[in-house]
Amino acid sequence: MDIINDLKSMREVYWTNPGYRKFDDIKDELPITELEVMDAEKRLHRFAPYLAKVFPESRDGIIESPISHIPEMMSWIERDSGSAIPGELYLKRDDLLSIAGSIKARGGIYEVLKHAETLAVENGMLEYDHDYRKLAEKEFVDLFSKYKIQVGSTGNLGLSIGIMSAKLGFKVTVHMSSDAKQWKKDLLRSRGVKVVEYPDDYSKAVEEGRRDSDNDPMSHFIDDENSRDLFLGYAVGGMRVRSQLEEMGVIVDEGHPLVVYLPCGVGGGPGGVAYGLKLSYGDLVECHFAEPTHSPCMLLGLATGKHDGISVEDIGLDNRTEADGLAVGRPSSFVGKLMDKLLTGAFTIQDDKLFKYLRALYGQEGIFVEPSATAGFNGLFLTKDRYLGREPVQLVWSTGGSLVPTKERSKFLGE
Numbered sequence: 074m075d076i077i078n079d080l081k082s083m084r085e086v087y088w089t090n091p092g093y094r095k096f097d098d099i100k101d102e103l104p105i106t107e108l109e110v111m112d113a114e115k116r117l118h119r120f121a122p123y124l125a126k127v128f129p130e131s132r133d134g135i136i137e138s139p140i141s142h143i144p145e146m147m148s149w150i151e152r153d154s155g156s157a158i159p160g161e162l163y164l165k166r167d168d169l170l171s172i173a174g175s176i177k178a179r180g181g182i183y184e185v186l187k188h189a190e191t192l193a194v195e196n197g198m199l200e201y202d203h204d205y206r207k208l209a210e211k212e213f214v215d216l217f218s219k220y221k222i223q224v225g226s227t228g229n230l231g232l233s234i235g236i237m238s239a240k241l242g243f244k245v246t247v248h249m250s251s252d253a254k255q256w257k258k259d260l261l262r263s264r265g266v267k268v269v270e271y272p273d274d275y276s277k278a279v280e281e282g283r284r285d286s287d288n289d290p291m292s293h294f295i296d297d298e299n300s301r302d303l304f305l306g307y308a309v310g311g312m313r314v315r316s317q318l319e320e321m322g323v324i325v326d327e328g329h330p331l332v333v334y335l336p337c338g339v340g341g342g343p344g345g346v347a348y349g350l351k352l353s354y355g356d357l358v359e360c361h362f363a364e365p366t367h368s369p370c371m372l373l374g375l376a377t378g379k380h381d382g383i384s385v386e387d388i389g390l391d392n393r394t395e396a397d398g399l400a401v402g403r404p405s406s407f408v409g410k411l412m413d414k415l416l417t418g419a420f421t422i423q424d425d426k427l428f429k430y431l432r433a434l435y436g437q438e439g440i441f442v443e444p445s446a447t448a449g450f451n452g453l454f455l456t457k458d459r460y461l462g463r464e465p466v467q468l469v470w471s472t473g474g475s476l477v478p479t480k481e482r483s484k485f486l487g488e
């Protein structure tokens with residue numbers, strides 16, 4: 074296949090998904106339902122008073138991010154690419170999400186909260202209509218301290234799981250890949266999280282974590298590759314976009330389709346968000362995934378139809394990228410099998426461009442995000458012909474950045 078040769082040669086590619094189906098025709102066959110996403114939203118509301126209490130920076134305890142209009146960045150991209158890009162440009166600010174500073178504050182925190190709720194209810198200490206602020210009391214911390222939570226991560230999932238689990242009182246171990254940033258490991262250790270490091274990549278960290286957890290009946294493994302709960306936490310974020318855009322007076326219709334660009338690692342984050350968006354907007358929303366040229370695992374899995382049966386190493390790529398959140402060599406098959414009907418397209422981006430966009434966004438709009446979070450910008454140029462003659466609402470999903478320490482920021486900005 075031509076596309077595989079292009080991926081091998083690390084050229085930037087755009088791939089249109091031939092398997093795309095109209096949402097109404099398939100929504101009843103999908104393995105995840107709207108009811109489950111609504112149930113997740115209700116659970117997050119039950120926990121809001123607790124989160125507001127233990128993480129005051131989360132204000133009302135609803136972890137959500139704003140959408141920013143970024144016209145200066147749009148002009149910069151038009152100048153940089155030498156071509157007109159249709160529509161208006163917006164940025165979804167998951168770089169600002171409280172507690173974990175990345176999109177992982179959606180899925181990761183949701184799964185930990187759900188696990189805590191299940192344990193507390195099973196132990197007869199909690200009912201759904203109670204005031205969840207009581208989870209901060211000693212008897213709950215004592216209960217959770219008997220249990221362990223484990224996760225394998227390239228960094229940000231570890232941060233969100235580690236910070237939330239430690240706050241509730243769980244024992245928590247994060248299995249980290251070699252490309253995980255030092256400051257993320259340091260931050261976790263400062264919160265009392267056990268960090269185990271592996272010389273190999275992310276898949277190995279996940280494998281070891283899973284084995285360790287399976288041998289311990291008191292341990293729950295958060296499975297980035299297969300978890301429905303992670304996916305549901307992300308899907309809530311996608312569902313909430315509609316009311317946000319409506320409040321901003323942004324119109325989405327046939328002439329103004331919503332076009333979303335999502336950085337993709339293993340797939341759960343962007344996949345969950347895309348599913349939530351589809352539930353809200355159906356075919357009025359078109360989703361595109363962005364991956365580094367060094368780690369295009371989801372594109373490879375979708376284009377070959379092999380999903381987790383093929384890795385980027387299998388076609389000779391090294392899976393080494395500065396976009397640590399996207400440094401994944403093998404996609405989630407659970408997510409891939411959903412996306413092969415819901416995704417409009419996928420594309421890649423070279424590492425040096427991540428930094429070019431990072432600096433441009435900071436220079437033009439004063440917004441700092443981490444390298445992984447800029448991958449979506451490459452899509453604006455790659456899809457421009459598809460939306461010619463329409464006025465799309467272009468939404469780049471920024472996925473992380475606010476926890477990056479000042480020293481690291483200066484390095485990224487080339488200061």
Ligand SMILES: *Cc1c(COP(=O)(O)O)cnc(C)c1O
Binds near residue numbers: 338
């Ligand atoms: C995890 C992550 C992603 C991608 O999410 P996946 O669920 O791994 O696909 C994108 N950006 C950042 C900053 C991340 O941490």
